[in-house]
Amino acid sequence: MSISEGAQHYVLMLIPSLLRDIEKLGLRRIIRTSDFSEQEVTALYFEFVSAKRVLPDNPRSIEPASWQHLLHCVRVMSSLVALATTEELERARETAIRRYLPHAKESLKNEYDQMRSEGKVDFRLAGILRGGDTPENSGQVCMEAIRREREQRVESIKCLGTEHLTDHETFVVEAAKAYVLSRIDDAPKDFGILDLVIRLLDLLRLVLVLESRSTGGASAVSSNFTVENIVLGVGNALYRSELGLHVSSLGLARVNK
Known part of the structure; x- marks a missing residue:
């Protein structure tokens, strides 16, 4: 499997970042939230550390066979980190929506008022602004503001x-x-x-x-x-x-x- 040059540069950035995440979370937490045994996670971790130590700066100097191994390591370790941080990511998403929502509402309202003053009507925007504060509508308000920016x-x-x-x-x-x-x-x-x-x-x-x-x-x-x-x-x-x-x-x- 060949990957784009941009993806290769990203992988070489991602590997040390994943190792820092794993060290911050701790192997015990990684083991608890995965389907792997303690021995398997520990072996994977040290294999990842060993791979990181010999990484070159130039992705072009890495042989295709080595890329296959690196990609396997990255996929497994990134999945383990993702599983260990699932709850935090969900809370972060909810917090981000709550914090951005007032700005999003104000931005959309100002644009809607400007359009009305010019004699224009955007029924979709009007419907979004009339929506309640349900999680679904709050997310829609944020997304609409993002699109318009x-x-x-x-x-x-x-x-x-x-x-x-x-x-x-x-x-x-x-x-x-x-x-x-x-x-x-x-x-x-x-x-x-x-x-x-x-x-x-x-x-x-x-x-x-x-x-x-x-x-x-x-x-x-x-x-x-x-x-x-x-x-x-x-x-x-x-x-x-x-x-x-x-x-x-x-x-x-x-x-x-």
Whole structure:
């Protein structure tokens, strides 16, 4: 199986990140939430550590057979991490919607009022704004606001520089910019990968600007919004399907609630 060059750069970024996640979570938690035995998880972990130690900087120097092994390791370990953090991710999603909802409602209302003042009517937007505060409608409000911000964010992405990024980060970001610009004219009506990549690239642009203005180049925002984390998010959105990074495909279905 051959993978794109962008996916190769993403994998070389992802491996050390996964190891940090595993070390932060602890092997005990990984074992508890997986279908593997303690011996199997421990063996997989040390195999992953060994693979990471000999990784070259240039993905082109990795033999095809080695890529097969690396991809297997990444799929298994990313699934184990995903299973161990399922509950946290769900809570984070709910928190994000709650925090973004007031802004989304205000943004849509302002746009609706502007359209009415111009004698225009958007029945779909009106219906969304009249909806209640159910989780379903709250999510729809957020998604609608995100879609309508799409064009504005694309313009800012065009100014995103990569001079302060690593080689792997640069390749992933440039691939993402090309992806956005090639798809924006035929953008889907529903929220999807395109919108996610656009928002992540716009966030990256903001973080890079803030870091360039802060003392010593230190992060001026939350520690969750590091350049590395954002680029990993971009890579995940672009290459997750290509790399087969799906929990269900590995049969690791059991999660202790």
